[in-house]
Amino acid sequence: MSNIHRKRRLPPLASLPAFEAAARHQSFSRAAEELHLTHGAVSRAVAQIEERMGVQLFMRRNRRVWLTPAGERLLKATATALDGLDHAMEDIQRHDGASPILTVSCEPSLAMRWLMPRLGAFRNANPGLNIDLRLAGGPVDLLADGCDAAIRRADYGISEHYVATRLWAEHAGPVCDPGCWENILVRDLSNARWLHTRTRPDAWDVWKRASGCTATPKSEQSFDHFFFALQAAVNKLGTAIGPLPLVYDDLKAGRLIAPHGMAPTGYDYVLITLDPPNAAPGSAQGRDPRISLFFDWLMAAAGDMDHGVLPASEIDGVTP
Incomplete structure (x- = not known):
């Protein structure tokens, strides 16, 4: 009835x-x-x-x-x-396009080591839009989590209900403090302490396959989170696999070096949204101007990274 x-x-x-x-x-x-x-x-x-x-x-x-x-x-x-x-x-x-807040979920290590240091510049350039940053990784439910967009390393299946827009390809390689490399016998990775993380336990194996390296470590140490392994490398505790752009600022400042360059991991970082960030205005799905603004800024910020932090021959073809 x-x-x-x-x-x-x-x-x-x-x-x-x-x-x-x-x-x-x-x-x-x-x-x-x-x-x-x-x-x-x-x-x-x-x-x-x-x-x-x-x-x-x-x-x-x-x-x-x-x-x-x-x-x-x-x-x-x-x-x-x-x-x-x-x-x-x-x-x-x-979540109204006219809202002054854009809620973004982001991989913790990427957020802490690359995104957050740049959000001040975003705020200065876009004073009318505040980024509400949520730290999370893996699968995301935008509606349930109350988020407008998410930045993820696309190493898992993303629901067909979302639009995943590629931001940049991930490249990674061994990184360490310059002094550590100088002290490693004949500068051979086999003489280094390899730093691992339980959240990405295959990082070294992925890099070895991509680079053709056959070295084995003299000693090893594991950390609970990827962020800690990278910080341990900065603190001269050993050599970790550091992906761009997570280690870009440390490489540029000279806190870390990448003596073997960077190799593609086969994974991309993507922006996950309910509608394409660059959809045409008036399209059937519409366009959220806040997401478009944030997407354009992300692409510009990534494109502004200077590959001069590494020898050109070691990052040939790398586009962050």
């Missing part, structure tokens, strides 16, 4: 926030303070609901109130409904 003409048996909707606050605090006075109402206004709102429903929602004793079983049920339903409305309104405003 169609529900088009069904009449909802709801109490006055304006009274529900007062009931929810009174029930949550178990106090009409505290609810009145929270909502900037009078005690009498809260009491009348609750009475309206009780009269409409024909049940008692509160037990009243000596100026104190307790929820009845019916009140407990209504509180659960009301809180769920009000929270849902609040989240929906926030989501609509946040």
